[in-house]
Amino acid sequence: MAMSEIKHHLSDDILMAYASGNLPEAFSVAVAAHVSMCDTCRATLESFDAIGGSLLTETAPVETGADAFQSVMDKIRQAPSEAPVLRNATPDFPTPLSDYVGESLDEIKWQPIGMGVKQSILHTQDDATARLLYIPPGTAVPNHSHEGLEMTLVLQGAFADETEYFSVGDIELADGSTVHTPIAADGQPCICLAVTEAPLKFKKMFHRLVQPLMRI
Amino acid sequence: MSLDEQTKDRDTSLLEVEPATPAAHDPYLKGVSDLTATSSPTPPDVWARDIQSVATEKNVAAFERLFSHFAPKVKGFLIKSGADAALAEECAQEVMVTLWHKAHMFDPTRASAGTWIFTIARNKKIDAIRKQRRPEPEDVGWGPEHEPDQEDVIGLQQETMKLGQAISNLPEKQRNLVERAYFGDMSHSEIAAATGLPLGTIKSRIRLALDRLRHAMK
Numbered sequence: 230m231a232m233s234e235i236k237h238h239l240s241d242d243i244l245m246a247y248a249s250g251n252l253p254e255a256f257s258v259a260v261a262a263h264v265s266m267c268d269t270c271r272a273t274l275e276s277f278d279a280i281g282g283s284l285l286t287e288t289a290p291v292e293t294g295a296d297a298f299q300s301v302m303d304k305i306r307q308a309p310s311e312a313p314v315l316r317n318a319t320p321d322f323p324t325p326l327s328d329y330v331g332e333s334l335d336e337i338k339w340q341p342i343g344m345g346v347k348q349s350i351l352h353t354q355d356d357a358t359a360r361l362l363y364i365p366p367g368t369a370v371p372n373h374s375h376e377g378l379e380m381t382l383v384l385q386g387a388f389a390d391e392t393e394y395f396s397v398g399d400i401e402l403a404d405g406s407t408v409h410t411p412i413a414a415d416g417q418p419c420i421c422l423a424v425t426e427a428p429l430k431f432k433k434m435f436h437r438l439v440q441p442l443m444r445i
Numbered sequence: 446m447s448l449d450e451q452t453k454d455r456d457t458s459l460l461e462v463e464p465a466t467p468a469a470h471d472p473y474l475k476g477v478s479d480l481t482a483t484s485s486p487t488p489p490d491v492w493a494r495d496i497q498s499v500a501t502e503k504n505v506a507a508f509e510r511l512f513s514h515f516a517p518k519v520k521g522f523l524i525k526s527g528a529d530a531a532l533a534e535e536c537a538q539e540v541m542v543t544l545w546h547k548a549h550m551f552d553p554t555r556a557s558a559g560t561w562i563f564t565i566a567r568n569k570k571i572d573a574i575r576k577q578r579r580p581e582p583e584d585v586g587w588g589p590e591h592e593p594d595q596e597d598v599i600g601l602q603q604e605t606m607k608l609g610q611a612i613s614n615l616p617e618k619q620r621n622l623v624e625r626a627y628f629g630d631m632s633h634s635e636i637a638a639a640t641g642l643p644l645g646t647i648k649s650r651i652r653l654a655l656d657r658l659r660h661a662m663k
């Protein structure tokens with residue numbers, strides 16, 4: 230995907246949680262997708278990786294089995310390098326997202342949720358939920374949850390709330406305490422990846438998505 | 446000199462900010478001493494060179510050095526992260542197999558050998574211990590035809606050493622928090638308390654390396 234000028238980034242604590250492997254899978258998809266599009270966050274992420282590297286370097290070694298090296302060499306000989314994955318030259322999504330939804334926007338199986346808004350839920354572990362949202366121009370972005378962490382990454386089009394504008398590559402972070410009313414920009418539909426915490430709220434959220442969209 | 450003893454020597458030389466020239470009697474280090482003399486008082490990351498030898502010439506001797514040094518650390522890391530000894534052994538071996546296959550993806554201007562191996566071990570931990578998929582950012586790396594600039598490699602190495610020192614100098618309590626974040630399990634709000642390490646310079650260096658990479662890819 231083309232790099233655009235990104236204005237809304239991931240926070241340090243989220244990047245550190247991702248670097249240390251402490252983020253639920255659904256959030257990790259959004260982080261990996263944003264980092265694929267944003268070298269500013271990639272540099273921060275890799276500096277957090279360096280903390281892990283320093284800790285590993287200082288870790289007390291635990292002796293490996295007597296035949297460990299031989300066994301590794303055998304595995305290398307038995308399984309020569311994996312063939313590179315063939316990818317579309319111009320995928321619609323960054324690769325970490327393509328791994329979940331495929332490379333083409335046309336192949337997404339959308340589920341209508343009212344007001345012309347459609348969603349497609351990713352198969353991830355259920356401690357957080359990631360979904361693609363399709364929002365027609367000028368339509369309100371469904372408000373996902375009012376508790377816990379929320380991430381919304383713009384993949385196509387743009388949305389804006391009272392004060393800010395989010396275009397391709399921008400990621401909005403919210404903790405549910407801020408009440409905002411984002412609306413998809415005019416022009417083309419807005420496609421975003423929205424991730425929410427707390428699986429227990431899923432039913433409630435879904436209910437909210439189908440019913441009182443007007444409320445937002 | 447046994448491989449173990451060599452390994453110890455190299456460890457020490459890597460941890461000092463301005464060590465004397467690497468042990469002249471070490472046959473392996475001889476090859477790199479000329480580089481050290483001309484460009485910087487700091488030795489280059491010898492492990493990084495080994496990974497590059499694996500990438501470019503499938504050098505088994507270099508791979509064996511990497512194995513002797515890092516496989517036991519990876520095993521220790523996995524045990525600290527909650528794996529039993531048998532699983533840690535199996536995963537440590539798989540981490541080394543991945544190192545062999547992905548060596549061409551290693552960019553020594555953005556990560557030290559230890560950092561890069563940490564990312565492989567972390568992903569293995571998520572996969573094998575947490576039974577969870579790990580979405581990773583799209584790869585960006587130098588093509589096989591490109592040699593990274595040694596100045597950049599050494600600069601990154603120096604920043605990594607400074608960061609390592611800053612971590613060891615943290616107050617005990619904060620250091621434990623950082624270790625728990627990286628080796629154990631923590632919510633992201635707990636992790637926030639562990640930030641505050643001096644990451645500004647290493648971050649700028651990585652950013653610069655990424656800019657060069659993007660420029661070269663155009």
Ligand SMILES: [Zn+2]
Pocket residue numbers: 235237238239263267268269270271
């Ligand atoms: Zn960013």
